[in-house]
Amino acid sequence: MVLAIRSYRLSVGYEVDEGLVWVVDRLSLEVGVGESYCLVGESGCGKSTIGNTIAGLLPPYAVTDGILELMGVKAVEGRLRRFNGLRGRVVVRIPQDPAASLNPFLTVEEQLEEVLKAHLGQLTEAEARRRVQHLLSLVKLPPEVAEVYPHQLSGGMKQRVAIALALAPSPKVVVADEPTSALDAYLKFSIARLLKALQLALGLTLIFITHDLTLARYVCDRVAVVYAGRVVEEARTVDILEGAVHPYTKLLLRAVPRRLNSGRLADIPGAPPPPGRYLPGCRFRPRCPIASEECTKDPEVVEVGEGHKVYCWRWRSG
Amino acid sequence: MSPLLSVEDLYVAFRTTKGGLGLGYRVVWALRGVSLGVEEGESLGVVGGSGSGKSTLLKAVIGLVKPLKGSIIYQGLDILKLGWPQRKRILREIGYVPQEPSQSMDPKMSVGDIVVEPLLALGIPRRSQEHLLGSVLELVDLPREIRGRSIRELSGGMQQRVAIARALITKPKLLLLDEPTSSLDVSTSAQILNLLKDLRETLGLSYIVVSHDIDSVSYVADRVAVMALGIVVEVGPTDRVLAEPLHPYTRVLVEPEKVEEEATLDPEVACPVYRWCPWREDRCATERPQPVEVGRRHLVMCWNYL
Amino acid sequence: MTALPEALSDLLRLMRRAWRRPAFRVALSLALALTALGLLGPYVAPYPLQGLGVEVVPEKSLLSPSLEHLLGTDAMGRDILSRVLFGLWRAVIVTLLVISVSAALGLFVGSAAAVLPKPVETVFVYIMELFISVPSILLAAALVATAGGGLVPLIVALVLTWWPWYGRVAYTQARAIRELDFVNLPRVFGLSRLYVVRRHIVPHVVPPVLVEALSDLGSVVIEMSTITFIFGAAQSISEPDLGVMIGLGLRYVTTHPWVALFPAIFLALLAISFTVFGEVLYEEANPVLRKRWFKWF
Numbered sequence: 001m002v003l004a005i006r007s008y009r010l011s012v013g014y015e016v017d018e019g020l021v022w023v024v025d026r027l028s029l030e031v032g033v034g035e036s037y038c039l040v041g042e043s044g045c046g047k048s049t050i051g052n053t054i055a056g057l058l059p060p061y062a063v064t065d066g067i068l069e070l071m072g073v074k075a076v077e078g079r080l081r082r083f084n085g086l087r088g089r090v091v092v093r094i095p096q097d098p099a100a101s102l103n104p105f106l107t108v109e110e111q112l113e114e115v116l117k118a119h120l121g122q123l124t125e126a127e128a129r130r131r132v133q134h135l136l137s138l139v140k141l142p143p144e145v146a147e148v149y150p151h152q153l154s155g156g157m158k159q160r161v162a163i164a165l166a167l168a169p170s171p172k173v174v175v176a177d178e179p180t181s182a183l184d185a186y187l188k189f190s191i192a193r194l195l196k197a198l199q200l201a202l203g204l205t206l207i208f209i210t211h212d213l214t215l216a217r218y219v220c221d222r223v224a225v226v227y228a229g230r231v232v233e234e235a236r237t238v239d240i241l242e243g244a245v246h247p248y249t250k251l252l253l254r255a256v257p258r259r260l261n262s263g264r265l266a267d268i269p270g271a272p273p274p275p276g277r278y279l280p281g282c283r284f285r286p287r288c289p290i291a292s293e294e295c296t297k298d299p300e301v302v303e304v305g306e307g308h309k310v311y312c313w314r315w316r317s318g
Numbered sequence: 319m320s321p322l323l324s325v326e327d328l329y330v331a332f333r334t335t336k337g338g339l340g341l342g343y344r345v346v347w348a349l350r351g352v353s354l355g356v357e358e359g360e361s362l363g364v365v366g367g368s369g370s371g372k373s374t375l376l377k378a379v380i381g382l383v384k385p386l387k388g389s390i391i392y393q394g395l396d397i398l399k400l401g402w403p404q405r406k407r408i409l410r411e412i413g414y415v416p417q418e419p420s421q422s423m424d425p426k427m428s429v430g431d432i433v434v435e436p437l438l439a440l441g442i443p444r445r446s447q448e449h450l451l452g453s454v455l456e457l458v459d460l461p462r463e464i465r466g467r468s469i470r471e472l473s474g475g476m477q478q479r480v481a482i483a484r485a486l487i488t489k490p491k492l493l494l495l496d497e498p499t500s501s502l503d504v505s506t507s508a509q510i511l512n513l514l515k516d517l518r519e520t521l522g523l524s525y526i527v528v529s530h531d532i533d534s535v536s537y538v539a540d541r542v543a544v545m546a547l548g549i550v551v552e553v554g555p556t557d558r559v560l561a562e563p564l565h566p567y568t569r570v571l572v573e574p575e576k577v578e579e580e581a582t583l584d585p586e587v588a589c590p591v592y593r594w595c596p597w598r599e600d601r602c603a604t605e606r607p608q609p610v611e612v613g614r615r616h617l618v619m620c621w622n623y624l
Numbered sequence: 625m626t627a628l629p630e631a632l633s634d635l636l637r638l639m640r641r642a643w644r645r646p647a648f649r650v651a652l653s654l655a656l657a658l659t660a661l662g663l664l665g666p667y668v669a670p671y672p673l674q675g676l677g678v679e680v681v682p683e684k685s686l687l688s689p690s691l692e693h694l695l696g697t698d699a700m701g702r703d704i705l706s707r708v709l710f711g712l713w714r715a716v717i718v719t720l721l722v723i724s725v726s727a728a729l730g731l732f733v734g735s736a737a738a739v740l741p742k743p744v745e746t747v748f749v750y751i752m753e754l755f756i757s758v759p760s761i762l763l764a765a766a767l768v769a770t771a772g773g774g775l776v777p778l779i780v781a782l783v784l785t786w787w788p789w790y791g792r793v794a795y796t797q798a799r800a801i802r803e804l805d806f807v808n809l810p811r812v813f814g815l816s817r818l819y820v821v822r823r824h825i826v827p828h829v830v831p832p833v834l835v836e837a838l839s840d841l842g843s844v845v846i847e848m849s850t851i852t853f854i855f856g857a858a859q860s861i862s863e864p865d866l867g868v869m870i871g872l873g874l875r876y877v878t879t880h881p882w883v884a885l886f887p888a889i890f891l892a893l894l895a896i897s898f899t900v901f902g903e904v905l906y907e908e909a910n911p912v913l914r915k916r917w918f919k920w921f
Contacts, residue, residue, distance in 0.1 A: 042503040140580075155368070184367040184530045186581055189574035211504055218575065255508035257537040259560045259572075264515075265508040265537065271473055381812050406814040414812065422805035426630065426827045439814030 002072045004173055004205035005031040005054060010066035010076060012049050012058065020063060021276035023049050025229040027066070031222075033172070036199050036206040038216040038237070040252075041226035044272055050226070051175045051209045055093035056083030071172055089119060091173040092166040096181050098158035101165060102150040108136075108161050109146035115168040135164040139194060156187040163194065167202070174199070175207045180215065188212075192219050213256055217241055222307070225249045228273055228283035235308035245304055245315045248284050282312070290314050320394065322524050323379065323412075323492055324355035328388035330374050330548075347585070348374040349385070350548035351606070356492065361518060361525040363539030363556065365532045365571060367583070371548040372528040373417060376494045379526075380414045381405070392492075410440065413485030417496040419477035423469050423484075430465035433484045440488070454483045457520075458513060475506035479513070486517075495527045499534050507534065514538050532571050536560055541615070544568045547583050547590040549606070554616030564618045566591045589620070597622040631830040638835070642908040651900035655841075658894050662716035665709030670694075675706030677862030686880045696882045698873065704883065708890050710864035715894060718775065719844045722782040727837040729783070730790025735829055737791075738798030739821055749795065752788040760785035764851045774863075782848060786840070790833050797829045832909075839906040842899025849891055866891040 007029050013022035023046045031037045039047040052058050053068065056075065068076035070086055095101055103111055112132045117123055123131070133143055139160040150158055159179060166174060176195060180188035196219050199206040208219050216223050217237055224234040225246065233246040244250050254266035270287045279285070281296040288295070292314060299311040330349040348371045356362045364372045377383045379390055381397075389396045392408050400408070416422040423432045433454060434447050442450075455462060458479040469477050478498060485493055498514065499507035515538055517523060529535045535542060536556050543553035544567060552565040563572040567590065570581045579594040587603040589595070595602065602621055609617040610624055642648045666672060673679040681701030689696040695704035737748035764781035771777040801807055807824050811817070852867030866887045873884030 042505060185365075185532065186367055186570050186574055190580070193575075213504075252504055255505050257508075257511060257533045259533055259536045265512055267509055267512055268505040271475070271506070382808055409812060409814070414809070416805045416809070418805070422809060424806040424824055424827075427823075435810060435815075436813040438819075 002033065003030050003069070004033045004035065004071060005029070005037075005207070006067075006069040007076075008067040010053070010068050011064065012046075012053050013063045013065075014059075015061045015063060018276075023229050023275045024053070025278075027231060029224065029231065029234070031205060031207070033071075033205055034199075034203045035222065036196070036208065036220045038220035038223040039207065039209045039226055040211065040213060040216050040223055042211055042272060044275060045226045046229040046275070047209045047226045048177055051093065051177045051207060054173070054207060055091050055175045056081070056087035057093055088171075089169050090171055091175065092169065092171040093175045093177060094159075094162055094166045094179050096178040098155070098162040099150070101162045102158060104150055107147055107149055108132075108153075111161075112136075112146075112164060112168055115165055119169040131168075135168055138167060138198065139164045156191065159187075159191055160194070163191075163198070167198070171204070173205045173207065175209070177209045178211070179208075180210070180212070188215065189218075195219060213241070213253065225252070228278060229275065230283060231309075231311065232284065233308075233310045233312075235305070239305060239308050243305070243308070245308075245310045246312050247288050247290055247314070251289075290317050321355035321391075322358040322360075322393065323526075324353070324391050325375070325379065326353050326389045326391065328352045328375070328378060328390070329386045330371070330378055330383055331386055332383075347548050348383075349378065349388075351388070352545070352548070352550055354543055354550060354553065356524050356526055358491070359522060359524055360541065361527065361539045363532075363535035363542040364526060364528045364545060365530065365535055365542060366545035367530060367571075369547060369583075370545040372545050373496050375545075376414065376496050376526065376528055379494060380412060381409065406439070410436075410488045411491045413488065413490035413493045415478075415481045415485045415493065415495045415498060418501060419474070419481045420469065422481060423477070425468055425470050427468075428466050429469060429472075429480055432469065433480060433487055436484060436488050450487050454487045457486060457517065458483045473506070474502050475509055478502065478506075478510055482510075482513070482517075486521075490523070492524045492526070495525060497529050498527065500529065500531070511537050532560070544571060547585050549590070550619065551590070552618045552620075554613060554618075558613060558616055564612060564623065565620055566595050566597075630827060631834055634831055635834060638905065638909055642904050645904055647900055648904040651897045651904065654893060654897035655901050658712065658890070658897060659716050661709070662712035662894075665713040669703075669706035669709045671703040671706040672710075674702035675710040675864055677702065677707075677864055680862075686876065686883065688880070689882060695886045696880070698869070698883050699876065704869075704886055707864050707869060708866070708887055711866040711869060711887060712890055712894065714775075714864060715845055715848065715866055715891070718779060718782070718848055719841055719898070722779055722786060722844050722848070723837050723841060725779075726783050726786035727790045727833055729787040730792075731794045731826075731829060731833050733787070734791040734794025734796075734833075735798045735821065735825055737795050738802050739817065739825065748791075752791040752795070755784060755788040756792070758785060760847055761851060761854070765855065768855050778848065778851060781851070782844065786844065789840075790836060793833050793836050794829045797832050798825050801825065801828050835906060835909045839902030842895050842897075842902050845891070845895045845898055849895075 849867035
């Protein structure tokens with residue numbers, strides 16, 4: 001069985017003025033074809049870097065280690081990154097800000113055609129137009145949108161065009177990096193719903209990166225909670241939401257205001273450590289309510305249920 | 319009981335330039351006849367999507383934008399009809415926490431100077447300023463040493479606390495908060511929401527909290543108003559509105575997963591949800607629905623409920 | 625004005641960063657040395673009266689460098705070293721004066737344009753654009769033709785052509801921040817418009833203008849000398865001016881090269897050191913792509 005994504009001890013860092021800063025630490029995960037997988041975490045935890053690595057969009061000053069395979073092909077091996085033929089074809093990314101992927105000087109149709117031609121070679125006018133319309137209908141946009149320029153579209157429509165652009169090369173893996181953060185409440189939902197529907201209809205493998213746990217519930221089969229560059233808990237969505245075991249996950253779930261539930265929100269004191277300034281051992285230890293001596297050692301994985309992994313020494317005492 | 323603050327039939331419009339040379343212009347209506355009230359000690363949440371006018375509502379109350387029509391009444395006096403000195407006195411009792419803390423505070427000023435700025439026009443001696451600064455920093459749980467730092471050095475959560483401190487320094491009775499947690503992480507957001515909840519109790523404040531996230535608003539608000547395209551569509555006690563959203567647009571915000579239709583809002587017709595409302599009648603396109611009382615202090619603007 | 629001390633400390637920090645680069649160290653040291661030399665020049669010149677051009681010694685004309693006249697004498701028998709020192713003094717004074725007056729004027733007009741009502745703003749902007757489009761040499765020619773020679777028309781011409789550049793920088797920066805909440809909120813607190821300008825707008829506008837002004841020092845030196853070089857004959861040739869000296873000395877460049885060469889060397893050193901100083905400072909103030917952009921190639 002070929003996995004859509006497989007990583008083994010994948011680490012990613014950046015070379016900055018102060019030296020080499022590692023932001024993702026020995027990530028090992030497996031995502032099956034057609035699965036919808038969420039990376040949940042707060043800002044600075046490294047989830048975007050993971051998404052960029054999978055999509056082959058790391059900047060030249062990034063450094064990698066470990067292994068990453070996409071559809072069975074080795075894309076990252078130690079320091080080497082080989083994404084030719086993968087990037088933009090097999091794996092695509094939908095960025096947080098739709099304006100980032102839309103060229104303001106081209107109409108929607110022109111941009112979609114550009115991508116289509118890059119992947120399908122020369123197309124006749126009629127064929128190109130047909131495919132563009134097909135993409136627009138996939139993302140539930142009316143045909144007239146083809147002739148407008150991005151600035152004439154609302155935020156939600158821009159995001160849909162960005163999705164259409166990403167789907168143009170018929171990719172297998174889609175990395176959606178906080179695709180709804182820039183949108184208001186209702187749009188958040190309709191875009192998430194759209195992605196979910198597309199994922200099911202086209203059999204895509206979806207990596208959905210978000211800080212919003214409620215969206216994760218709606219979109220994803222499995223969730224990985226990321227903290228300070230490491231996965232701290234990984235399970236099916238329902239198991240995370242109802243049976244979370246890691247202290248951070250539990251606090252995070254209780255920090256989200258839920259209507260009709262006026263219990264006090266969980267207060268996680270302090271702030272996540274800045275990248276590169278990690279203490280040895282469990283990185284959540286300084287803020288963990290149940291930390292103890294043993295937590296000065298890097299936690300090892302514990303399988304606490306079917307497909308439910310946690311990286312914590314003290315998960316039982318939660 | 320007369321409300322602490324009420325806005326009545328408020329209209330606000332903006333002119334945006336259009337056309338190549340910027341010679342033409344278009345009028346955009348941000349508020350189209352909004353009437354809301356907050357009682358003393360009460361907390362009102364205002365929710366809606368972008369373009370609903372909720373931020374503009376706060377800006378109109380505080381005086382950053384000028385309404386075309388309508389009144390803003392604070393403790394019985396229409397602020398818009400007062401002279402400048404009286405207005406200044408009243409505005410002292412209303413604190414404002416704007417959106418985006420990084421843009422509402424001058425990065426070249428020290429935190430201390432930022433927080434103390436509202437006091438400068440009030441003729442308060444230096445020593446009192448220092449004293450007030452100390453006590454307000456304590457209220458928002460910030461260490462005294464932060465006075466000398468620039469806001470650039472602070473995290474999002476701390477910046478927000480500074481903005482809240484600045485709003486509190488004039489000892490207001492009413493606090494206006496524009497999207498207080500939208501730019502923050504889940505855990506930081508929880509800290510700020512808890513802080514707001516505590517401050518209300520400790521200081522006996524009234525709030526108007528604006529947000530696009532109905533869940534965070536419901537944590538701190540007793541009543542909630544739902545806005546769309548510059549008008550209020552529903553307003554009532556938070557738990558009632560959330561348990562049983564009556565207006566179609568409220569349903570979109572409260573239970574989006576149940577809404578099948580594409581919920582687009584139309585500014586051209588009288589009721590914004592006309593296009594897809596399951597109960598639409600002809601008059602919904604031409605006549606603005608009047609508020610219908612469906613419960614104690616619970617109003618819905620919809621012909622269907624008449 | 626609390627803006628100035630803060631801007632200066634920012635500036636010092638910037639210079640400390642720039643100091644890391646060897647080119648900056650050389651340029652700044654040289655620039656400071658030449659400036660000091662220029663300012664002290666009139667007091668250390670061996671033949672001050674000749675330097676000023678008051679005294680002429682026709683029988684000693686065109687002597688090659690010797691112990692008596694370290695850099696030789698020119699066609700009127702004046703000691704070239706003294707002439708050069710006075711010329712340096714003039715160049716330094718004019719440059720510093722032009723830059724400071726232009727920057728101040730530009731700062732004022734640009735900031736005002738951003739905070740005053742629209743009609744005034746449009747007028748100010750139009751004026752700035754108008755002056756930017758005038759080439760300094762033409763303006764100088766016009767002024768020199770009508771007002772005669774001398775320092776004043778030169779300085780006026782230079783200021784008139786330089787100030788709108790700073791005006792534009794100030795205006796752009798002021799406009800960018802005038803929409804931000806922290807500029808509008810103080811009005812809600814009851815503070816005056818003047819307070820807002822002083823406390824919020826000026827501190828943001830001064831640093832970019834300051835950096836622009838400093839990086840233009842070299843250009844002003846060159847422009848000034850170009851004007852005097854071209855119009856040197858129209859000016860009174862007794863006045864010590866590096867550009868004029870070069871112009872007049874060209875006639876003898878094949879036979880008595882030192883007459884033109886020494887002023888040219890000093891001018892070049894001054895211009896280069898100021899320019900490099902300015903360039904490095906500007907680069908440090910505006911890092912293009914901090915993150916190892918070169919790795920993209």
